[in-house]
Amino acid sequence: MSGWLAIAGLGPGDAALVTPEVTAALAQATDVIGYIPYVARVPRRAGLVLHASDNRVELDRAALALDLAAQGRRVVVVSSGDPGVFAMAAAVFEALEAGPPDRRDLDIRVLPGITAILAASARAGAPLGHDFCAINLSDNLKPWALIEKRLRLAAEADFAMAFYNPRSKARPEGFARALAVLRESCGADRPILFARAVATPEEDLRIVSLGQARPEMADMRTMVILGSSQTRLIPRTGRPILYTPRFAVEGA
Amino acid sequence: MSGWLAIAGLGPGDAALVTPEVTAALAQATDVIGYIPYVARVPRRAGLVLHASDNRVELDRAALALDLAAQGRRVVVVSSGDPGVFAMAAAVFEALEAGPPDRRDLDIRVLPGITAILAASARAGAPLGHDFCAINLSDNLKPWALIEKRLRLAAEADFAMAFYNPRSKARPEGFARALAVLRESCGADRPILFARAVATPEEDLRIVSLGQARPEMADMRTMVILGSSQTRLIPRTGRPILYTPRFAVEGA
Incomplete structure (x- = not known):
């Protein structure tokens, strides 16, 4: 055999x-x-x-x-x-x-x-319904300068962004730096999803603005998704629905 | 009920x-x-x-x-x-x-x-094993100028790129323009995967260099994945394995 x-x-x-x-x-x-x-x-x-x-x-x-x-x-x-x-x-x-x-x-x-980002996206609505990127924030795997460069270019391209390993135990300060770069590039109003332990009994989802986002909102079991400029919230009873429409306009 | x-x-x-x-x-x-x-x-x-x-x-x-x-x-x-x-x-x-x-x-x-890109990636190896982006090339949904801007920024960020709807029936010339932009930004040697009808009896995978890529290699059932600068081929009997290592180096 x-x-x-x-x-x-x-x-x-x-x-x-x-x-x-x-x-x-x-x-x-x-x-x-x-x-x-x-x-x-x-x-x-x-x-x-x-x-x-x-x-x-x-x-x-x-x-x-x-x-x-x-x-x-x-x-x-x-x-x-x-x-x-x-x-x-x-x-x-x-x-x-x-x-x-x-x-x-x-x-x-x-x-x-x-994959975790698609499970988190499904639970929140459809934040990855248009063009997006996925970035691993662990700087065990690449230098911080490369992470920062990718964040700035992804913001300029107006991708929705999904982050894996936002806050490693070894280097938790990296995520605070990433949030600062993103606030500078995308503004304080952009919605951001913290999805912890998705599809487990401990699942916990939280949507805040980038201005309200704090590094402590993520731990090693959290996926983070930042909307594009087109990402919207639909208010309803309970947590709003977070989604990105299929259509994009120029200059967005 | x-x-x-x-x-x-x-x-x-x-x-x-x-x-x-x-x-x-x-x-x-x-x-x-x-x-x-x-x-x-x-x-x-x-x-x-x-x-x-x-x-x-x-x-x-x-x-x-x-x-x-x-x-x-x-x-x-x-x-x-x-x-x-x-x-x-x-x-x-x-x-x-x-x-x-x-x-x-x-x-x-x-x-x-x-999702189709992850099924295609699995069949080919692991081309999305590091940071990547997903772009819908249908210009029914957004203007060409925005697509081109995203392609250039994604190349600068050195993302692997997964393309949905590369070649629509209505506007097949878009994909030829996309390939031209990508060759200009990424060079002719970069590996590119054409994965047609993945996980069906008609499945057909083909890996070529960006220089060899032709628009006719994609139709409406094809997913296209372009490697990053770090993406590698492992030669073996039959089709090689296409994968992107987990680690990245600065200036990549």
């Missing part, structure tokens, strides 16, 4: 957001590899070996996955959300490229999942 | 990519509304009324959905991919905002789906 490797997205948290494709891959797997809280979401069964590891060891995890698949095991690497968006798929391909060339012809598939 | 409205994403095509949340909403619905080929993907059953309509009547569809939910029906508006990304959710909220204020307190939910 020949081995394979699937890099699968578990979605943001709710089992009702896991695709049947991912469920089927988990049912056929011999080994599941991932960050501890994601592996904890995989149903246990006899014969399934779970390899849970701490954060920041993505390349070790990727190397183990490739080793096991090369040995003929059926391996699923699990990510939260979608594995292709700031998650394990890129890490596995980094390891594949750096490793022995004979590994390249392994049966490797990426199984998409509901 | 009080009515509700769910705006649901059917994913790119394969039933294995429809979330259980969407399947459950369809099982409880009295009415399904949408563009003809998307409604055709919904399982028929006794008592379920299907309202299929042609393209470009999004606002009529949205108004019908709100009317039926206000009458106490259980309504699902279906979109391909994710309803919040260039799809029906924004159209429903446009209709809601323009319509009678008492409709605003209806039970309206957006149910996320696997």
Whole structure:
């Protein structure tokens, strides 16, 4: 029996957001590899070996996955959300490229999942209904100067902006700097969504203006979406609906 | 029994990519509304009324959905991919905002789906593994000058770029202009993915350089993803893997 490797997205948290494709891959797997809280979401069964590891060891995890698949095991690497968006798929391909060339012809598939920004967007309305960008604010991964440059250009392009990892434990001051750049570029009135623990029992959504936004409104489980100049609020009982119309006007 | 409205994403095509949340909403619905080929993907059953309509009547569809939910029906508006990304959710909220204020307190939910760019990205590797943007190239929705401005700024920000509706039947010359702008901004060597009919039996993926890219490589069922300056190809038997590493360097 020949081995394979699937890099699968578990979605943001709710089992009702896991695709049947991912469920089927988990049912056929011999080994599941991932960050501890994601592996904890995989149903246990006899014969399934779970390899849970701490954060920041993505390349070790990727190397183990490739080793096991090369040995003929059926391996699923699990990510939260979608594995292709700031998650394990890129890490596995980094390891594949750096490793022995004979590994390249392994049966490797990426199984998409509901990524956190799209789950957060759905809960709030449709803030990403027009052109948008997604930026990882973790400066473990890139220098601050590059983050700031991207924020300013995204504001000039009038994208709605979705932010992953807004406030890392290691460098929480980065998000305060990002908010300051955005206020300067987009003004204080622009709506911003803080969506914490979307699709879990602890879900908490909050929409404020950029002027009211504070770094403490985000933690490591929060997704942040800033509207474009066209993004609107529909007042209703309870939290308003946040959405961006499909049409854009020039000079917007 | 009080009515509700769910705006649901059917994913790119394969039933294995429809979330259980969407399947459950369809099982409880009295009415399904949408563009003809998307409604055709919904399982028929006794008592379920299907309202299929042609393209470009999004606002009529949205108004019908709100009317039926206000009458106490259980309504699902279906979109391909994710309803919040260039799809029906924004159209429903446009209709809601323009319509009678008492409709605003209806039970309206957006149910996320696997959007086409993430399905295409998964099939190719992980080209959206770092910061990226999504741009709708249809100039039905915005003036060409705004599209061109966004392309140039996105290139300067060094985003990977995902393009929806690259080549509309009405104005196919737009995509040729977009490719010319991108070649000027990103150079001829940048890899670009043409992913046609992803997650359907007609799926066809092609990776070329921007210099080799031709407008005819895209049609209305094609998603296009252009790499950032960091996007790489891993040669292997068959189609190479296209991915963007998680780390970025300054000046990239």
